[in-house]
Amino acid sequence: MAAPHRLRVARLAAPRAAPQAQSLFTALAPYASLPQRSRGRRMAEAVASDRNAFQRDRDRIVHSTAFRRLVYKTQVFLNHEGDLFRTRLTHSLEVAQLARSMARGLGLHEDLVEALALAHDLGHTPFGHAGQDALNACMQPYGGFEHNLQSLRVVDVLEQRYPQFDGLNLSFETREGILKHCSMRVARHMESLEPAGVAHRFVAGYQASLEAQLCNLADEIAYNAHDVDDGVRSGLISLEQLMGLTLVRHFHDEAVREYPSLPGMGRRRLLSEVLRRMLSAQVHDLLRTTKARVARAGAADAWQARQGPALVGFSPSMRAAITELKRFLLRALYRHEQVLVQTQRGKTVVHELFTVYAQRPVEMPPEYAQRADTHRAVADYVAGMTDRFAMREHERLTGRRLFA
Ligand code: MG
Numbered sequence: 001m002a003a004p005h006r007l008r009v010a011r012l013a014a015p016r017a018a019p020q021a022q023s024l025f026t027a028l029a030p031y032a033s034l035p036q037r038s039r040g041r042r043m044a045e046a047v048a049s050d051r052n053a054f055q056r057d058r059d060r061i062v063h064s065t066a067f068r069r070l071v072y073k074t075q076v077f078l079n080h081e082g083d084l085f086r087t088r089l090t091h092s093l094e095v096a097q098l099a100r101s102m103a104r105g106l107g108l109h110e111d112l113v114e115a116l117a118l119a120h121d122l123g124h125t126p127f128g129h130a131g132q133d134a135l136n137a138c139m140q141p142y143g144g145f146e147h148n149l150q151s152l153r154v155v156d157v158l159e160q161r162y163p164q165f166d167g168l169n170l171s172f173e174t175r176e177g178i179l180k181h182c183s184m185r186v187a188r189h190m191e192s193l194e195p196a197g198v199a200h201r202f203v204a205g206y207q208a209s210l211e212a213q214l215c216n217l218a219d220e221i222a223y224n225a226h227d228v229d230d231g232v233r234s235g236l237i238s239l240e241q242l243m244g245l246t247l248v249r250h251f252h253d254e255a256v257r258e259y260p261s262l263p264g265m266g267r268r269r270l271l272s273e274v275l276r277r278m279l280s281a282q283v284h285d286l287l288r289t290t291k292a293r294v295a296r297a298g299a300a301d302a303w304q305a306r307q308g309p310a311l312v313g314f315s316p317s318m319r320a321a322i323t324e325l326k327r328f329l330l331r332a333l334y335r336h337e338q339v340l341v342q343t344q345r346g347k348t349v350v351h352e353l354f355t356v357y358a359q360r361p362v363e364m365p366p367e368y369a370q371r372a373d374t375h376r377a378v379a380d381y382v383a384g385m386t387d388r389f390a391m392r393e394h395e396r397l398t399g400r401r402l403f404a
Contacts, residue, residue, distance in 0.1 A: 029107030031294060031305040033209050039172035042156075043165045053171045054111035060168040061115055064161070066122045066154045072386030073121075074128040074346070076227055076339065077234060085230045088121045091222060095120065098283065099218035105287045106294075106312075108211050115170075116177040116215040123150025125383045126390040127346025134350035135379055142375040148180045150383050152198065158380055160367075172198070177212035206306045210294075213312035221282045224325055225275050231333045232271055239267060245328055246321045251277035285318040345402045346387075349394045353382050356397045363397060 028034070035052035048056055061067055070089035077085040086094075096117035103113040124147050125131030132147050139145040152175060156167040170178075176198040182190070190199035201208065208216075228248075231237040242248040255273045256262055262270055290312045299305035314322065333339065357378040361369040364381050371377035385393070395401050 057170045057174040058115035094222040112211045122154045126387045130343035130346040134347040138354040
């Protein structure tokens with residue numbers, strides 16, 4: 001572990017002209033993904049005169065049903081546990097904010113980054129990772145369940161809003177970025193259906209676009225910070241525990257040096273200031289590290305930037321500090337007894353819903369009940385549910401109420 005004082009907080013390079021003369025708009029870098037070079041949509045559509053392809057993708061995502069459902073899906077704490085905890089919707093907005101701001105600093109395409117950030121959790125089941133694990137277990141005999149793949153299914157197939165096609169008919173680059181991970185088995189299968197398609201990089205071994213790499217890290221920066229915030233708010237973790245972590249201790253001490261009266265102004269304000277500094281430090285570290293790596297790689301365009309190792313990343317000392325924080329959150333929060341009780345209930349709800357619908361598909365709406373691939377239809381239906389709808393359906397079908 002690097003000593004705390006070695007965590008350097010970079011400032012953006014000072015502009016040569018006076019600050020007020022500096023443009024807020026950074027030109028696109030040569031390695032940015034360009035909508036005019038898009039590999040297009042699965043169903044050809046006329047180009048819009050007033051929006052580029054990635055803007056259009058972003059707009060379609062915002063108007064989708066799956067996007068609205070994110071407001072009632074769990075991040076860590078269940079929606080009904082408190083009004084101030086993050087949900088998947090507010091999480092996705094925080095990811096979009098961080099990703100867009102970093103994209104601008106790197107000259108990457110902000111519209112693509114925003115579309116990816118807003119879509120990245122669309123395939124998440126109710127009850128967070130517990131729901132996904134339960135659904136994956138239920139689906140083992142029928143091809144399994146992966147939430148990244150489900151996000152792609154949502155935008156490719158499950159949304160039904162357009163007369164010409166199922167799904168949102170997004171551009172290739174957005175679809176490819178949404179498929180963050182997938183197993184090799186699934187990648188090979190997808191390649192057979194869509195050769196040189198969105199899963200090709202897993203088979204051929206090249207990186208995601210820089211925009212997609214950036215979104216993954218924006219996701220990580222966002223949840224590490226807001227899980228600390230929500231964890232303290234819930235009372236499950238304390239500031240004292242957090243002071244054992246390099247990042248927290250460093251920025252706590254820095255903030256208190258700068259504002260000696262801060263500790264007397266309430267814990268919430270103190271924690272917010274520490275988290276704000278942690279976010280900035282990670283953002284600036286990522287910008288500095290990525291710019292140096294990109295310069296070394298000398299990539300002439302977006303495609304060249306995807307060969308070789310991933311270029312978007314943190315410095316080794318920041319990565320080590322983030323890893324320490326993640327380990328702490330896993331141990332102290334995600335595996336906290338009170339969280340485990342709730343996640344176990346969530347698993348039970350998903351498992352029992354799956355069993356009932358598989359036996360009596362008629363309990364589902366006709367568009368799912370009438371499908372020939374019954375088990376996949378059940379998985380699609382259950383995965384789309386919000387936490388509260390899943391709880392209500394579970395009570396209706398089993399007569400038991402698992403959540404107060
Ligand atoms: Mg996320």
